[in-house]
Amino acid sequence: MKKRGRPRVDPAERFWPNVEKTDECWIWKGGANKRGYGSFFDGVWNVRAHRYSYELAIGPIPPGLHLDHLCRNTRCVRPDHLEPVTGEENHRRGRAAREEARLKKWAEFAESAGPPPARTDRNSRRENAAFNEST
Numbered sequence: 001m002k003k004r005g006r007p008r009v010d011p012a013e014r015f016w017p018n019v020e021k022t023d024e025c026w027i028w029k030g031g032a033n034k035r036g037y038g039s040f041f042d043g044v045w046n047v048r049a050h051r052y053s054y055e056l057a058i059g060p061i062p063p064g065l066h067l068d069h070l071c072r073n074t075r076c077v078r079p080d081h082l083e084p085v086t087g088e089e090n091h092r093r094g095r096a097a098r099e100e101a102r103l104k105k106w107a108e109f110a111e112s113a114g115p116p117p118a119r120t121d122r123n124s125r126r127e128n129a130a131f132n133e134s135t
């Protein structure tokens with residue numbers, strides 16, 4: 001069957017030039033919405049780039065399901081980094097990821113503070129006192 005009207009480039013062909021494949025993630029280089037998700041015009045709608053990629057590679061996403069980024073990279077469109085989950089599950093994972101990020105931040109903070117000064121050094125005894133006062 002031949003399509004009527006002016007010939008149009010297949011949206012799928014327009015899609016891939018916007019994707020930069022790294023060893024890990026396939027990064028969407030096209031437009032993005034306010035929440036940081038890639039946005040792509042499929043010829044009819046503006047769709048989420050990662051959803052479009054998943055549907056190209058795997059097939060339709062069951063209604064009501066969200067695509068969760070296993071790599072937590074919202075710009076990633078690599079189909080095997082995406083997993084359909086219920087909205088609830090996605091929220092739960094989002095919270096877990098935020099918690100993880102918070103803990104990581106703390107760990108980095110603790111590391112940058114360095115080890116407490118050695119006790120034998122006279123100068124560091126003062127630092128030690130300051131350290132103890134501040135805690």
Ligand SMILES: [Zn+2]
Pocket residue numbers: 024025026071072073076077078081
């Ligand atoms: Zn990824």
